[in-house]
Amino acid sequence: MSDLCRIAGAIGLAAAACLSPTAGRASDWTIVSVNGTAATGQPQITLGADGTIAGSTGCNSFTGSARFENAMLVVEAPLAVTRMACPGDGLARQEAAILQLLEGETAFTHDPFTGAFTLSRGEDQMALAELAASVFDIDFVTVDGLSGPLNIRQAPGTDAPLVTRVLPGTLLRNQGCEVGDTYDWCNITFLDASGTTGWAATEYLRPAPAAVRAQQGLFDNIGTLECRGSVVGEVALCDYGVARDGDHSAVLVIYDPDGGERVVHFAEGELAYAETAEGTASDVQDSELSGNLLVVTLGQQTYEVPQTVIVGNGE
Known part of the structure; x- marks a missing residue:
């Protein structure tokens, strides 16, 4: 949902x-x-x-x-x-x-x-x-649920020294969480060059959605898939990265051999939409299931996406 x-x-x-x-x-x-x-x-x-x-x-x-x-x-x-x-x-x-x-x-x-x-x-x-999965089991989290910056502390506790403050919407790596008396706490690391680490109250952390992780290049899996261009019969291999959410939903980033990039959103295992570059016309977007492949057509490009890429193995 x-x-x-x-x-x-x-x-x-x-x-x-x-x-x-x-x-x-x-x-x-x-x-x-x-x-x-x-x-x-x-x-x-x-x-x-x-x-x-x-x-x-x-x-x-x-x-x-x-x-x-x-x-x-x-x-x-x-x-x-x-x-x-x-x-x-x-x-x-x-x-x-x-x-x-x-x-x-x-x-x-x-x-x-x-x-x-x-x-x-x-x-x-x-x-x-x-209501989503507990951040205790999530690798990446975003700051949410407060109107101002969130305090990041040196240790799990409101009386611990302040390391820095971080704005709502910031994406952070979760290194592990622990239960506290008043608040639960997660040990987080900034994703920028600073590599700042500290502890944040879980009350103000949410599991980072796939769209956010994909935008930052933080994928659950990477690999290659078959892709075809406007020339009939011409087959190539395209690199991809995929970030998954629950309910068989995911954001797939496909890197075309010519250097182009397509960001494709799936919901409940099916094509939802593909992003288009600002100022460009929307492509024809379609998909059909062929065996265990989702054949996705975006304009003149066709991509053969194994279902396991979207839903994961064994799901």
Whole structure:
């Protein structure tokens, strides 16, 4: 599901198919911030395949019905909400803002590189991130879930000396994580020439999507595949690198023998779209399954992509 959302955002399509309860599957989201402040109490939203919406504000639970229309989330009023008193003014304000956004029509925008959505109306907004694999088992992570820079410390703990600060969206290598008393921590390394290392709280780290890793040349596998140009019968070998997400989705970067480069996105094992250079016309894009090969046609180029390149071995 997350890949379909990134694809929708990348090519400017409505993201309703990504989050829509009518898309045929449930989707679970965590609310990472409300009005620029990191969310507390682990608030979540679940959009059911049957058109239901449910979740928690971090204090009370809610349930109701929702649908998507013209890039708007439409929540059918009223939501049924439990009425427990929220401990603290901050949590009460967070709940009020969440429930206000989940009334009627709410606009949303999407970041194709982080997979995050922002729901907004007027001055209120909240950022959502799809619940994903734990960063404990992820090699590359991005900084997310806070409005300002993230503190990187010399040791796992909020009282450890500060090494540096890093902006949201930064891609980092994860060297390993450990459980802490208040926060869990990951030992991270910067990917720039500095090679800076330190510890970051896992609360503000997310698994790096395939689109981000592929953009940086960080691939799960590299190899060659057969490719054909405009000359009938002329076969060549093209180098490739692939970065995979879950749900048999991936970003494949193909390096043509003439020095050209194609970035091809797959969702659920099928061709979703191929990026085109700015200012160029869109190619004809098509694919068909032939045995265990995906035959991908982009304009006058044809690429024979083994299914295992996209989904991995044994998946």
